[in-house]
Amino acid sequence: ETGVTQSPTHLIKTRGQQVTLRCSSQSGHNTVSWYQQALGQGPQFIFQYYREEENGRGNFPPRFSGLQFPNYSSELNVNALELDDSALYLCASSPQGMVDTEAFFGQGTRLTVV
Amino acid sequence: TQLLEQSPQFLSIQEGENLTVYCNSSSVFSSLQWYRQEPGEGPVLLVTVVTGGEVKKLKRLTFQFGDARKDSSLHITAAQPGDTGLYLCAGVFMEYGNKLVFGAGTILRVKS
Numbered sequence: 001e002t003g004v005t006q007s008p009t010h011l012i013k014t015r016g017q018q019v020t021l022r023c024s025s026q027s028g029h030n031t032v033s034w035y036q037q038a039l040g041q042g043p044q045f046i047f048q049y050y051r052e053e054e055n056g057r058g059n060f061p062p063r064f065s066g067l068q069f070p071n072y073s074s075e076l077n078v079n080a081l082e083l084d085d086s087a088l089y090l091c092a093s094s095p096q097g098m099v100d101t102e103a104f105f106g107q108g109t110r111l112t113v114v
Numbered sequence: 115t116q117l118l119e120q121s122p123q124f125l126s127i128q129e130g131e132n133l134t135v136y137c138n139s140s141s142v143f144s145s146l147q148w149y150r151q152e153p154g155e156g157p158v159l160l161v162t163v164v165t166g167g168e169v170k171k172l173k174r175l176t177f178q179f180g181d182a183r184k185d186s187s188l189h190i191t192a193a194q195p196g197d198t199g200l201y202l203c204a205g206v207f208m209e210y211g212n213k214l215v216f217g218a219g220t221i222l223r224v225k226s
Contacts, residue, residue, distance in 0.1 A: 041218055
C-alpha cells in the first residue's frame with residue numbers, strides 16, 4: 001500500500017507566474033484535502049475534493065483552484081503568484097466515509113516565490 | 115483570533131524531563147487529532163480522540179480529551195531527543211463542515 005505522494009518536492013517561481021502541484025492519494029482513499037503551511041505556523045485548509053467534486057473551501061482567493069481525477073489524484077493550481085504564497089503545501093488523503101477524521105499527509109511541496 | 119489555541123509555542127527541555135502541551139478552543143470538537151511534524155516532512159498522525167474525558171496512551175505519550183470536548187493535552191514522560199519536532203493539534207468542528215482546523219503548533223526541542 002503506497003502512501004500519499006506529492007510532486008515536486010521543491011519549486012521556485014517568480015511573482016506573477018502560475019504553478020501546479022500534484023498529489024497521489026493513498027490507495028483506497030477518495031478524499032483529498034490541500035493545506036498551506038507558512039513557516040512556523042500550523043497548516044491552513046485550502047479546499048477538499050471528494051469523488052472529483054470540491055467539498056469545502058477555506059479562506060483562500062479564487063486564484064487557488066484544484067482538480068481531482070477519476071483515480072482520486074489531485075492538483076492544486078495557483079495563478080498570479082504572490083510573495084506571500086511561499087509556503088509548504090500539504091496534501092492529505094482520507095479513506096471513504098471518514099472525511100477528515102483520519103487524514104494521512106504527504107511530505108509536502110516547498111514553494112518559494114521570488 | 116485563532117479558533118484553536120496551542121500552548122506553549124516553544125518548549126526547550128533536557129532529556130528525561132516531562133512536559134505537557136495544551137490545545138484549547140471556545141467551540142466543541144467533534145473529534146481532535148494530534149500530529150507530529152519533522153522539518154521538511156508532512157504531519158504524522160499520533161492519535162485521534164473522540165469521547166469527552168477520553169485518555170489514550172502511546173508509549174511515553176498520554177493524550178487527554180476534556181470532558182466538555184473543548185480542550186486536550188499531550189503529556190510526554192521522560193522526553194528523548196527523538197521527540198523533537200512540531201506538535202500540532204487539529205480539531206474537527208461541526209459548524210465548520212467537519213474539516214480539520216489546525217492550531218499553530220508547539221515546537222519541542224529536547225536536548226541531550
